[in-house]
Amino acid sequence: MSITISNISKSYKKVNALTDISFEVKEGELFGLIGPDGAGKTTLFRILTTLLFADQGDATVAGYDVVKDYKQIRNSVGYMPGKFSLYQDMTVKENLNFFATIFGTTIEENYELIRDIYVQIEPFKKRRAGKLSGGMKQKLALCCALIHKPKVLFLDEPTTGVDPVSRKEFWEMLKRLQQKGITILVSTPYMDEAALCDRIAFIQEGKILEIDTPQAIVKHYPKPLYNVKANNMYALIQGLKAYEHHYSVYPFGEFVHYTDKRTDFDSSDLNAFLESQGLKDITIEPTAPTIEDTFMELAK
Incomplete structure (x- = not known):
């Protein structure tokens, strides 16, 4: 060595x-x-x-x-x-x-x-x-x-x-x-x-x-990860953190990286919740974790 x-x-x-x-x-x-x-x-x-x-x-x-x-x-x-x-x-x-x-x-x-x-x-x-x-x-x-x-x-x-x-x-x-x-x-x-x-x-x-x-x-990243986007980044982050099933919420470029506590995550339920918060143009799609995501998870 x-x-x-x-x-x-x-x-x-x-x-x-x-x-x-x-x-x-x-x-x-x-x-x-x-x-x-x-x-x-x-x-x-x-x-x-x-x-x-x-x-x-x-x-x-x-x-x-x-x-x-x-x-x-x-x-x-x-x-x-x-x-x-x-x-x-x-x-x-x-x-x-x-x-x-x-x-x-x-x-x-x-x-x-x-x-x-x-x-x-x-x-x-x-x-x-x-x-x-x-x-x-x-x-x-x-x-x-x-x-x-x-x-x-x-x-x-x-x-x-x-x-x-x-x-x-x-x-x-x-x-x-x-x-x-x-x-x-x-x-x-x-x-x-x-x-x-x-x-x-x-x-x-x-x-x-x-x-x-x-x-x-x-x-090693333990959960499915999603890119979430809407018309207002700040309101989106606050909305995701207010969602009762959220596990982690981090801004990542033009998206927010989101993971859910549930194993049977349904994006339509989250979409409806964000719409109720006044957000528009919402997209929720799976994405691959990065080294930064893994570090944030370990640092928790």
Whole structure:
């Protein structure tokens, strides 16, 4: 295993950031840690990258213990924190050269690994890092994390605040890096990105809810799910919540995702109830659950 985590817990005064966390990441795997802000993702990343001590539990990264072998881990991993942390008054080229020098290497020595990413930022190599767009900052930070050819790559919410096109490009780059044998542990609050991982772990309030492949997790959704639509979204949500047989009601794009307590759900009865609430143009149709639906169900 490339990463092993066994019964890790961490508290900040009265706040339990992590509670008895255990899972493994296989060598060469693209593993996603999925959860909202404050779920404990960053705390776990800091423990695994030797920046923070756990209160209890053990962990290894690339075969090294996170406490005893911290020097070896720091030479074996790449870490891209959620906040852009490069030197903003230095140019793109200067940042890359600086991090390469720290690890005793050069841009040229590991150019093959970063080439696909570097060619996109090379036209801006004389620009100060602080003047780059969000997408370009992200690519520069990834290049700096890869410059020493790490065995394991930690990416803490790398696409937060980045435009959709750059997000898509970033995940395509991760897939190519995975093909080169790098183990990747990435955290994200975006449920659509979870589907791009080999396996995912849902984390909420410092606890792991479930670990499996995205496809298997979606299959665990326990009830038939329906798309419901009407002429007034707010009134529709309130109406569905007032319906005595409702189990869950969540807005989902232009629809509301609805599940019913009954096993013999009849849409005509619900339709009549919503009409009695003054709603019009009502549609109720079955739909397939998504990873987001499954997370909301587990988080309940």
